[in-house]
Amino acid sequence: MKRQRMVILGAGTGGTLAANRLRKRFPTSELEIDIVDQNNQHVYQPGLLFVPFGLADPDDIVRKRDRQLHKGINYHESGIESVSVDANEVRLTNGSTLNYDLLLISTGTKLLPEETEGLDGPGWNKDVFTFYDLPGATALAERLETFRSGHLVINFFDLPIKCPVAPLEFAFLADWYFHDKGVRDDVKITYVTPLDGAFTKPAASATLTHLLEEKGINLVTEFNTGEVDTVGRKLIGYDGTEVEFDLAVVIPLHGGADYVHNSPGLGDELGFIPCDNKTLQSKVRPNIFVLGDAADIPTSKAGSVTHFEGEVLVDNIDAFLHGRDMVERFDGHANCFIETGYSKALLIDFNYETEPLPGHFPGPVGLPLLKESRINHLGKLMFQSFYWHGLLPGRDVPGIGSHMPKSGKHELQTSGKS
Amino acid sequence: MTITQLAGKPVEVNDEGFLVDPTEWTEDMATELADLHGVDTPLTDRHWVVINYMRKEYFENGTGATVRKLGKASGVNTKELFQLFPKGPAKLSAMIAGIPKPKGCI
Ligand SMILES: Cc1cc2nc3c(=O)[nH]c(=O)nc-3n(C[C@H](O)[C@H](O)[C@H](O)COP(=O)(O)OP(=O)(O)OC[C@H]3O[C@@H](n4cnc5c(N)ncnc54)[C@H](O)[C@@H]3O)c2cc1C
Numbered sequence: 001m002k003r004q005r006m007v008i009l010g011a012g013t014g015g016t017l018a019a020n021r022l023r024k025r026f027p028t029s030e031l032e033i034d035i036v037d038q039n040n041q042h043v044y045q046p047g048l049l050f051v052p053f054g055l056a057d058p059d060d061i062v063r064k065r066d067r068q069l070h071k072g073i074n075y076h077e078s079g080i081e082s083v084s085v086d087a088n089e090v091r092l093t094n095g096s097t098l099n100y101d102l103l104l105i106s107t108g109t110k111l112l113p114e115e116t117e118g119l120d121g122p123g124w125n126k127d128v129f130t131f132y133d134l135p136g137a138t139a140l141a142e143r144l145e146t147f148r149s150g151h152l153v154i155n156f157f158d159l160p161i162k163c164p165v166a167p168l169e170f171a172f173l174a175d176w177y178f179h180d181k182g183v184r185d186d187v188k189i190t191y192v193t194p195l196d197g198a199f200t201k202p203a204a205s206a207t208l209t210h211l212l213e214e215k216g217i218n219l220v221t222e223f224n225t226g227e228v229d230t231v232g233r234k235l236i237g238y239d240g241t242e243v244e245f246d247l248a249v250v251i252p253l254h255g256g257a258d259y260v261h262n263s264p265g266l267g268d269e270l271g272f273i274p275c276d277n278k279t280l281q282s283k284v285r286p287n288i289f290v291l292g293d294a295a296d297i298p299t300s301k302a303g304s305v306t307h308f309e310g311e312v313l314v315d316n317i318d319a320f321l322h323g324r325d326m327v328e329r330f331d332g333h334a335n336c337f338i339e340t341g342y343s344k345a346l347l348i349d350f351n352y353e354t355e356p357l358p359g360h361f362p363g364p365v366g367l368p369l370l371k372e373s374r375i376n377h378l379g380k381l382m383f384q385s386f387y388w389h390g391l392l393p394g395r396d397v398p399g400i401g402s403h404m405p406k407s408g409k410h411e412l413q414t415s416g417k418s
Numbered sequence: 419m420t421i422t423q424l425a426g427k428p429v430e431v432n433d434e435g436f437l438v439d440p441t442e443w444t445e446d447m448a449t450e451l452a453d454l455h456g457v458d459t460p461l462t463d464r465h466w467v468v469i470n471y472m473r474k475e476y477f478e479n480g481t482g483a484t485v486r487k488l489g490k491a492s493g494v495n496t497k498e499l500f501q502l503f504p505k506g507p508a509k510l511s512a513m514i515a516g517i518p519k520p521k522g523c524i
Contacts, residue, residue, distance in 0.1 A: 158484070158485060159484060160484075194485075196506070196509075222506060224485070226496070226497065226500075238496065238497060238500035239500055239504055239505075268487075269487055269491045270486060270487065270490070298521040
C-alpha cells in the first residue's frame with residue numbers, strides 16, 4: 001500500500017482517541033497522521049459541571065493536548081481556516097496548507113451566545129452565566145459563592161446541546177449546594193426547557209420529572225427563549241411570555257465550528273457534517289469521516305458516544321484504505337451518568353432504537369440503570385481517570401463495547417420512539 | 419396506537435397523534451390535523467412553506483427539521499415560525515405534515 005496521509009481536525013475527545021487508535025493500528029510507513037487544534041488546552045468537559053460548586057478545581061480538569069497523543073502523530077497548533085473538499089486540502093490560519101488522502105473531522109461544536117438576542121448584554125457573566133466553557137464555569141463559581149437568596153433559573157434554549165442532561169444535573173447539584181449552605185428555603189430553583197418534558201426520552205423523562213418534584217425544583221416546559229434581558233433579568237419567549245430571574249444559568253445555542261461555513265459543500269445550515277449514522281463516513285466525500293459532536297447524527301452529543309463511535313471509525317478507515325466495504329455497526333449507543341446531588345447519580349443507556357431501560361449496566365450484575373445510587377456517583381467520578389488513561393489513549397474496556405448491551409435490562413412497554 | 423378518521427379515511431396515529439405511516443398522508447388531512455392540534459386555520463401559504471419543507475426533509479433525511487434548522491433553511495424565520503405554529507413549530511408542523519416527531523438530537 002502506498003503511504004497515505006490522514007489529517008485530523010480537532011484534538012479533543014474524538015480527535016485524540018482516533019489518532020491514538022489509528023497510530024496503534026497502522027505503522028507510520030502506511031499512514032502518516034497529522035492533527036490540528038487551535039489551542040493546547042484539553043479540557044475534560046464533564047468536569048465543568050462541578051466547577052461552579054467548587055467540587056472541581058479548574059486546574060485539575062485541563063491538560064496539554066499534545067501530551068495526550070502517542071508518538072508518531074504530528075501535532076499542529078493553529079486555527080482552521082477552511083477545507084476544500086475538491087482539492088483535498090485544509091488551510092490553516094497560520095498560513096500553512098495540509099493536503100490529505102483521508103480527512104477526519106472532529107472539531108466538535110461551538111457555543112453561539114451571539115445567536116440569542118440580548119444574551120451578550122451588560123449582565124452577561126454578572127447575572128447570566130453558562131458553565132459550558134471554562135471561563136464561564138469559573139465566573140459562575142465566584143457568583144455562586146455570594147448568591148444566598150433569590151430565583152435561580154436554568155435554561156437551555158434549543159437542541160442540539162452537548163450532554164443534554166448536564167443542565168438538569170446542574171439543577172440537582174444547585175439544590176444540594178444551597179441545602180448544604182443552609183439557604184435552600186431562600187433560593188427558588190426553576191428549570192426551563194423548550195421540550196415538552198424534563199428530558200427527550202419518555203422513559204427517562206418520567207424518572208427525572210419525579211426527581212425534580214422531590215427536590216422542589218419548578219419545571220417550565222415548552223418555553224422557547226427568543227431573547228434574554230440581562231439587565232431587566234428575564235427570559236423572553238418567542239410568544240411574549242416571560243420568566244424573571246435573579247440569576248440565570250443558560251446553555252447557549254450550539255453550532256459546528258466556524259471554518260465549516262467557509263468550506264463550500266462541507267456542512268449543513270448549523271455547521272454540522274452530514275454523515276452515515278452507522279458507518280460515520282461523511283455524505284460529502286468518501287474520503288472524509290466524522291467523529292463526535294461535529295456529526296449530524298441523531299444521538300447525543302456526548303463523550304461516551306464519541307468513545308463508542310471510535311471503534312467503528314477505526315475499522316472503517318481500515319476498510320477504506322484497503323478497498324473493503326464499510327461496516328455498518330454504530331448503533332447510536334449513548335451512556336450517561338446523571339448526577340442527582342447528595343453524592344448520588346443515575347445511569348441511563350440507550351441507542352437509536354431503544355429507550356433508556358431500567359435494569360443494570362453492562363450486564364445483570366452492574367451499575368443500576370435509571371435509579372439513583374451512590375455507586376453511580378462513584379462511576380461518574382471514576383470516569384475522569386478513565387478518560388485520561390483509558391479512553392483517550394485508545395484502550396479497549398473489557399465488557400463495554402460500542403454496541404448497546406441488552407442483557408441485564410428489563411424490557412419496558414414504551415409508546416413508540418421519540 | 420389508534421385509528422382515526424382523517425379526510426374521510428381511517429389512518430393509524432400514535433399516542434401523541436403523529437401519523438404512523440407518512441405515506442398515508444394527503445394534503446386535505448393537513449387542515450383537520452391543524453384544527454385538532456390548535457393551529458389556526460385556514461392554513462396560509464406560509465404554513466405550507468413549512469409543511470412542504472418538513473416532508474421534503476423527512477423523505478430525504480429520515481427526520482423532520484428542528485426549529486433552528488427550519489429558521490435557517492425553510493425560508494420562514496424563527497419568529498414567524500412561532501406565530502404560525504405557536505408552542506412548537508417543529509413538533510406541530512411535523513404533526514400536520516403527517517411525519518414522525520423530529521428527532522431532536524438527544
Ligand atoms: C458541561 C459539560 C458536561 C458534559 N458532561 C458529559 C458527560 O457527563 N458525559 C459525556 O459522555 N459527555 C459529556 N459532555 C460532552 C463531551 O465533553 C463532548 O461530547 C465530547 O468532548 C465531544 O468530543 P469531540 O471530539 O466531538 O469534541 P471536543 O472534545 O469538544 O473537541 C473539539 C476540538 O476541536 C477544536 N476546534 C474547534 N474548532 C476549531 C478550529 N476552527 N480550528 C482548530 N481547532 C478547532 C477545539 O479546540 C476542540 O479541541 C459534557 C460537555 C459539557 C460542555
